[in-house]
Amino acid sequence: MTFTTGDRVRAKSVDPPHHTRLPSYIRGAVGTIVGNQGAHPVPDDVVRGFSAPAETVYAVRFTAGELFGTGDHTVTVSLWQRYMERL
Structure with missing residues (x-):
C-alpha cells in the first residue's frame, strides 16, 4: 500500500515486544501524510538481525x-509504511 500527500x-495501535520506531504517543492517532521521505530499511527488523528490505517512510x-x-500546534513524525493504515 502506498500513500500520497494529503x-x-x-497510526497502528500495536505494542510489539521488540524495538520499534513507532512512538507510543501516536499509536491509534489520526494524521495526514505531508511528504514522502524515500525508502529505508526498517529498524525494527535490522536490530533483530532480520533482512530488512527498504520500505517507504512518510512524514x-x-x-x-x-x-x-x-x-x-502540530507534530510531524517520520513513519514507515507498515506503521499506518489508510482511513
Missing part, C-alpha cells in the same frame, strides 16, 4: 489536540 491515516502531521488533547 492522505489521512491512522505524517498530527495535531496536538489529536495527540495530547490540547494545543494548537
